[in-house]
Each structure stands twice: as structure tokens, then as C-alpha cells.
Amino acid sequence: MFLTFYNNKMKYNFDEIIDRKNTDAVKVERCKALFGTENVLPLWVADMDFKTPDFILESIKKRLEHPVLGYSMPPRNMLPLFIQWVNAHHQWELKREWVGFVPGIVPALSFAVQSLTSVGDEIIVQPPVYYPFFNVVKNNYRTLINNTLIDDGEKFVMDFDDLESKITPHTKLFILCNPHNPGGRVWTKVELEKLAEICEKHQVTVISDEIHADMVLPGNTKHTPFASISEWTADNTVTFMAPSKVFNMPGLISSSYIVKNELLRNKFVEFLEASEMNAGNIFAYQATVACYENGESWRLQMLDYVKNNVDFITEYLKNNIPQIKPMIPEASFLLWLDCKGLGMETDELFNFFVHKAGLGLNKGTIFGPGGENHLRMNVACSRKILEQAMAQLKNAIDELK
Numbered sequence: 001m002f003l004t005f006y007n008n009k010m011k012y013n014f015d016e017i018i019d020r021k022n023t024d025a026v027k028v029e030r031c032k033a034l035f036g037t038e039n040v041l042p043l044w045v046a047d048m049d050f051k052t053p054d055f056i057l058e059s060i061k062k063r064l065e066h067p068v069l070g071y072s073m074p075p076r077n078m079l080p081l082f083i084q085w086v087n088a089h090h091q092w093e094l095k096r097e098w099v100g101f102v103p104g105i106v107p108a109l110s111f112a113v114q115s116l117t118s119v120g121d122e123i124i125v126q127p128p129v130y131y132p133f134f135n136v137v138k139n140n141y142r143t144l145i146n147n148t149l150i151d152d153g154e155k156f157v158m159d160f161d162d163l164e165s166k167i168t169p170h171t172k173l174f175i176l177c178n179p180h181n182p183g184g185r186v187w188t189k190v191e192l193e194k195l196a197e198i199c200e201k202h203q204v205t206v207i208s209d210e211i212h213a214d215m216v217l218p219g220n221t222k223h224t225p226f227a228s229i230s231e232w233t234a235d236n237t238v239t240f241m242a243p244s245k246v247f248n249m250p251g252l253i254s255s256s257y258i259v260k261n262e263l264l265r266n267k268f269v270e271f272l273e274a275s276e277m278n279a280g281n282i283f284a285y286q287a288t289v290a291c292y293e294n295g296e297s298w299r300l301q302m303l304d305y306v307k308n309n310v311d312f313i314t315e316y317l318k319n320n321i322p323q324i325k326p327m328i329p330e331a332s333f334l335l336w337l338d339c340k341g342l343g344m345e346t347d348e349l350f351n352f353f354v355h356k357a358g359l360g361l362n363k364g365t366i367f368g369p370g371g372e373n374h375l376r377m378n379v380a381c382s383r384k385i386l387e388q389a390m391a392q393l394k395n396a397i398d399e400l401k
């Protein structure tokens with residue numbers, strides 16, 4: 001199955017520092033609005049500061065050699081390549097008719113909420129969690145129910161008793177973040193089986209956001225698609241996956257839905273079509289093909305680099321700033337920092353990072369309950385930047401004494 005995946009022998013340089021100023025990058029341009037100053041190292045929004053891989057840039061350049069950028073179809077091999085990728089990486093065999101294009105996972109979450117539930121229905125999420133989960137529920141006038149995760153001192157675990165106690169006859173949907181952002185958990189098969197058992201018992205449909213699926217860090221359990229857990233989950237799950245996060249091309253906007261159950265799929269797809277939101281752009285299509293054809297070597301090298309960055313920060317904090325405890329992520333490039341040991345309230349902590357340490361991180365409370373006294377740090381950047389960040393933080397902490 002790994003036919004073309006390993007052909008690329010190129011050694012990539014993740015140490016290179018790329019200046020993203022004057023490129024309209026959200027990570028840079030929104031600093032003033034978010035932190036009140038541009039004078040921070042931006043370690044927040046979840047894209048990488050690494051170069052988007054050469055095979056993606058080349059595929060776009062190649063397309064630009066043709067002078068007409070007219071309406072375009074997805075290349076014929078795009079979805080078959082995605083299906084082959086999912087099969088090879090996640091041992092989940094998809095049929096062509098289960099799969100289709102969606103223009104971004106956050107919009108797709110909103111489409112799912114709108115097409116599968118009604119105003120007032122209850123939807124469960126597990127905070128602290130990627131904050132658009134709250135928006136897609138509340139902004140569509142559904143009722144948000146929090147099944148807050150438990151921090152067991154090392155990692156997040158699900159609170160199944162709380163979950164069961166919160167399900168009512170009005171509960172129609174559960175939105176799962178698998179793997180989890182911001183905690184970096186790769187939910188185990190056992191955890192997902194337990195979750196599936198509860199959802200099946202109460203007939204709650206599951207939306208599984210699996211955008212981080214291809215970013216399990218070396219040394220961790222592999223990703224399990226929720227829909228692959230059982231026959232019931234296969235029939236009652238809407239899954240979203242994308243190459244955008246793992247191959248650092250979120251600005252292109254390319255993702256896929258996977259829905260086995262025809263009834264469920266029709267409801268979702270009819271909504272997508274009625275909203276005229278079922279198509280992407282030429283470059284997203286080209287890049288998606290390039291990722292699934294040529295991406296494996298870059299992906300593995302990137303994950304090694306990110307893992308080393310995670311280890312660097314973890315060691316640094318342990319040895320120099322033990323008041324801050326990182327939750328070690330099993331997937332992705334986001335570090336959830338428990339800063340209770342600094343004895344500051346959430347806003348004070350955020351401002352301390354911005355104005356004393358010169359660091360722009362996400363405030364924990366945007367991820368909902370459980371985010372108090374926490375910050376989320378993006379470590380997908382050159383090691384040099386992280387060394388500088390840690391030195392700035394250490395100086396600021398030393399000055400507190």
C-alpha cells in the first residue's frame with residue numbers, strides 16, 4: 001500500500017526561520033488585536049512556521065503554467081488517493097461513495113450541526129476544546145452541553161459518568177475532537193469503545209473531527225478513527241479529515257467528509273449542496289493530490305522535528321521553570337501549559353506572557369471550562385525560536401523574584 005509514499009528521499013530543513021511578515025499571515029497580523037502589541041513571538045494560531053513542503057508549492061506552480069484559471073473539477077485521482085491514504089495510515093477501508101470534499105472543517109462542523117439537528121437541540125462537546133466547537137453550536141442556536149475532560153495530572157481523560165448524566169432526550173449530537181486539541185490526546189481504542197457504548201445506548205450521533213489524525217508523534221499509540229470502532233459507530237458517525245494541518249497548507253482550504261450511512265450522508269450532502277458549498281479551488285485540489293502522492297517523507301521528518309521541540313520545551317521547563325507543567329501531546333504541535341504554579345489569575349497570566357515575556361500564546365479560557373490558568377503554545381517552528389522564547393520566559397520569571 002505504501003507505493004509512492006516513501007519515494008521522496010529529500011532531507012528537509014525545519015531549522016530555517018521564515019519571515020512571515022507582510023504575507024497577511026493571521027499569526028502575525030492579528031497580534032496587535034489579540035495581544036495589544038506586535039512585539040511578541042507569535043506562538044499561537046495552529047499553523048506551522050515551517051515552509052509548506054516543496055511538492056505542494058511545485059504542484060501549484062505547475063498549474064500556474066497554464067494561463068486559464070477557470071472553474072475546475074477536483075482531479076479524478078484526488079479522492080481515490082485520499083481513500084488509499086486513510087486505508088494505509090488508519091487501516092480504515094472507505095468506499096468511494098462515502099467520501100466527498102468540504103471547504104474546511106470548521107464550516108463543515110457548522111453544516112453538520114445545521115443539517116443533523118434542529119434549533120434548541122442539545123449538542124455535547126468536551127472542553128477544554130478547540131473553541132470553534134462552541135461557536136458552531138451556539139451561533140446556530142443549539143444548546144451547548146459541556147462534558148468537561150478530567151486532567152489526571154498527565155493527560156486528559158474522558159468523564160463518562162458526567163457524560164451519561166448529561167444526556168437527555170434532547171441530546172442529538174456529540175462533537176468529538178480525535179485526536180484532541182488542545183490536549184494532544186490520541187484517544188485509545190478502549191476509550192473510544194466506551195464512548196461509543198454510551199452514544200449507542202442513547203442514540204446520539206457523533207461528529208468526529210479528525211484533522212490531527214496524521215500527526216501522531218513518534219512513540220505513541222496510533223490514531224483510531226471513531227467510525228472504525230464498531231458497526232454502530234460506522235453507521236452513526238460523520239468524520240472530517242484534511243491534509244491542511246499536517247502539510248501546513250490551511251490557507252488553501254481543503255478537507256473531506258466521510259459518512260457511511262446513506263441516510264445521514266444524504267442529509268449532510270443535501271445541506272452542503274443547497275448551500276452551494278460543495279466545491280473548492282484549483283490550488284486546493286492540486287495541493288491535496290500532491291500531499292497524498294508525495295507527502296509521507298516530509299510528514300515523518302516534520303513529526304520527528306516537532307517531537308524534539310516538545311521534548312526540548314518539556315526538559316527546559318522541568319529544569320528551569322517547574323512552576324509551568326506541559327501536558328505532553330501524543331499528537332500534533334500544540335502544548336497545553338498548566339501555569340497554576342505561577343499563582344496568577346488567567347488574565348494576569350496571559351498579560352504576563354505578553355508584556356513581560358514577549359510571548360503570544362492562546363489564553364486557556366478560550367477553550368472553555370478547564371482552561372483557567374492555562375495557555376496553549378504552538379511549537380511548530382524553528383528550534384531557535386523556541387530557545388529564544390524560553391530564554392525570554394525565564395528572564396521574566398526571574399524578575400518576579
Ligand SMILES: Cc1ncc(COP(=O)(O)O)c(C=O)c1O
Pocket residue numbers: 046103104105106107130177181209211212242244250254255
Ligand atoms: C480540531 C480542529 N478542527 C478544525 C481545525 C481547522 O479546520 P479548518 O481550517 O479546515 O476549518 C483546527 C485548527 O486548528 C482544529 O484544531
